[in-house]
Amino acid sequence: MRAKHCVELMPGFKQKRMRAYKVPERLQPEVECQLKEMLAHGIIRKSNSPMASPLVCVLKGKGGCDGVRLAVDYRYVNQFTVSDAFPIPEMEDVIQRIGGKRYITSMDCRAGYHQTSVREQDKWLTAFVCLGKLFEYNRTPFEMRNAGQTFVRAMQSILQPLKEFADSYVDDTAVHSNTWRFHLSHIEEFLKTM
Numbered sequence: 001m002r003a004k005h006c007v008e009l010m011p012g013f014k015q016k017r018m019r020a021y022k023v024p025e026r027l028q029p030e031v032e033c034q035l036k037e038m039l040a041h042g043i044i045r046k047s048n049s050p051m052a053s054p055l056v057c058v059l060k061g062k063g064g065c066d067g068v069r070l071a072v073d074y075r076y077v078n079q080f081t082v083s084d085a086f087p088i089p090e091m092e093d094v095i096q097r098i099g100g101k102r103y104i105t106s107m108d109c110r111a112g113y114h115q116t117s118v119r120e121q122d123k124w125l126t127a128f129v130c131l132g133k134l135f136e137y138n139r140t141p142f143e144m145r146n147a148g149q150t151f152v153r154a155m156q157s158i159l160q161p162l163k164e165f166a167d168s169y170v171d172d173t174a175v176h177s178n179t180w181r182f183h184l185s186h187i188e189e190f191l192k193t194m
Contacts, residue, residue: 003154005140005147007122013080020129021054021073030068031057031131039135043114047136049127053077072128074143084146086153094167094174101176109155112171113147114139116154 023031038044054073060066098104109115118126118137126137126144140147155168166175 004119005150008082017052044135047134049124052129055130078145081145084149086149098176109171116140
């Protein structure tokens with residue numbers, strides 16, 4: 001995907017180095033493991049940014065039995081970020097377009113927002129602090145204002161030549177048709193674009 005996440009700031013923004021939130025001791029090994037994995041995949045990198053937002057650990061499942069999701073508290077940066085007016089599709093509109101088709105294959109983009117990159121000059125604004133280290137995102141973080149618009153813009157660009165038989169709602173994509181033979185060929189064509 002060629003779309004880049006851009007952070008346009010409003011007047012009055014001042015860089016701010018916020019303190020890290022405490023990571024419970026029992027979650028630290030999992031947090032460190034996820035950070036190492038994100039570094040290895042190029043999703044984040046070590047940072048020297050003058051900006052730092054705190055990392056937040058969100059327990060998944062009842063009592064955290066499904067692990068921990070790493071999020072960043074970007075409230076400060078977000079309040080000074082100019083909103084992107086690019087429209088997010090309405091689920092009802094997508095259902096109207098594909099609901100009458102006989103064959104529908106749906107797919108969910110894994111870590112969808114991480115498929116788009118952050119514009120180089122904006123990466124310092126994505127910096128976050130955790131466990132005594134500072135990192136910044138190379139790929140679009142989920143919690144930043146306009147992350148959804150960046151991803152939807154990228155998906156619409158990719159799906160434009162396939163709009164006759166493919167549609168998406170943010171990171172959920174559906175290939176649809178009325179005959180099985182066409183459906184299989186549409187799925188093959190769709191997968192070539194990804």
